[in-house]
Amino acid sequence: MIDPDQIQSGQDLAEQLSALYGEGGWSMHRLAEASGLSPATIQKMINGPGVPQARTLEAFVAACKQPAAPWLRARDRAVKNRGSAKPSVADLQEQLADARAQIRRAKAALHLNGGTPEQILKSHARQRLEQFAAQDPLIDPQNGHLYLVVHPATGAEDALVDLFTQRPEYQLDPIIRSIVRDRGHAEFSPDLDRGVWERRSTGCALVNGVDRETGAIREERFLETSVHEDGSVTLLCGAGSISTVSGWRHVSDVINEAPQYRVVSPWLVLGLTYGALALAGTLADTHASYQGDWLVGLRVTGLSGGAWAYEVVKRGDQDVVPPYNGSHYERIAVCETSDLLTPAALTEKLAGSLIRGLSIHSLVLPYPRTDT
Incomplete structure (x- = not known):
């Protein structure tokens, strides 16, 4: 037998x-x-x-x-x-x-x-990112969104199936709390350690920003972190970029309505990216015994017309700091499980160009910082 x-x-x-x-x-x-x-x-x-x-x-x-x-x-x-x-x-x-x-x-x-193995893997990663972004539940978004896909390139389809035979939140919650605690630094919202676990056909998701009675989504607080049976982790945040007013007002703003500026929180982008990478790596190492290649993709949308770092606008420096001039931001990477277990370098590789484009790198890089 x-x-x-x-x-x-x-x-x-x-x-x-x-x-x-x-x-x-x-x-x-x-x-x-x-x-x-x-x-x-x-x-x-x-x-x-x-x-x-x-x-x-x-x-x-x-x-x-x-x-x-x-x-x-x-x-x-x-x-x-x-x-x-x-x-x-x-x-x-x-x-x-x-x-x-x-x-x-x-x-x-x-x-x-046609192409190197890394180019082929990156192409697969980009396809998975495209597919994930296309499933966004917010049909008419007012904000830009952050999408992150962390997928094992050659993992088994049932790599984490044992995790879901019981109450997965009992094991996942302590892991996420530990990651957020070890990550430290400036607080932001929404973050990984908030929300309610919901079962999904391919795993489970920690969901924040959804009214439990009506199902209405509060976009700026929406965060869905999904753990899948194949070992992949996906993350969708409704606050990839938002609109806000400056912390300093011109004299004309006393009479006229204060203008809105599109802003990105560098701490949110770095913190969510770091946390999702660490979660995937921890589960691969402790539950799936997977040490192979990973396909990783990050996208931030809603940057058309110029976007500033949140801190720049709150200081009133948007007139002297040039805005990020792309319509969206995207980075693709191929890595190993060891890179996810210590995700600082990979986090910067994925998000560093956006942070530098927002002219806020001296404040938040290298990440994580020990002086904040």
Whole structure:
């Protein structure tokens, strides 16, 4: 009987994989083609007793239509029970065979798609950002919106499914509070640690700025942070850019209505970006055991006609500081899980150009700052 929960050793794992191979009626070459692994690697996996790499095991069981999570936990037990022995020659040969298979797949991708692997991944990230922004529930927005997508490039579809079998907020709330606390710095609203959890078809979302009785959305307070079963995190904020009056009034404003200026809060952009990156990385590391590539996209809209940093307008300096002159802002990045676990550098990579374009970089960069 195939049951990864019974696996305790490398030999147990090999026997279960062998049973999975036999049950599927595979040939060595058909499974190699379906999984992207080499036939030699598959042969070693079903013969044992070595423990395959996590990504190798994930590719094998995915081709067999098995959820990855229980098999990766089984692998962790086998590794732990094996102790701290150095990799065997067979292990190193397996890693070499996998590396060669990955090179072949990368070359094939270059030939079919035209471009470097990073360019191809960035194209996929941009597509996901476009799809996410198109699902914005606010049909006639008055503000500019902030969209952020953090998606595992090769993760399993059920990477976080175990998280959602109970009450996910019991585990997610402490993680988010810890991220906000460690991030520190200027307060802004809306922020990640406010809202009500709602179940979604692909996970759950922490929603703020929606009237619980009428369902009406208060755009300036709207923030939806979604955690998906595939390990991705998406964020939509209704206050990417807003309109406000200057903190200083001209003499003519005493008679006439004070003009409105479009402003962006740099602390909000940096803080939400940092928090969403850290949330995705923490869940990948502690729940999904995913250490692969990530597709990340950030977009801020509503900048047409010029926009200033909130602090500039409140000081009354909008007449001497040039506005940001783009209609919207967008950055795409490819990173690894380690970049999400310590997200300061990636946060600046994504949002730094916008902050510099708003002429507010000396106040808020590098981020996070220790002097605010």
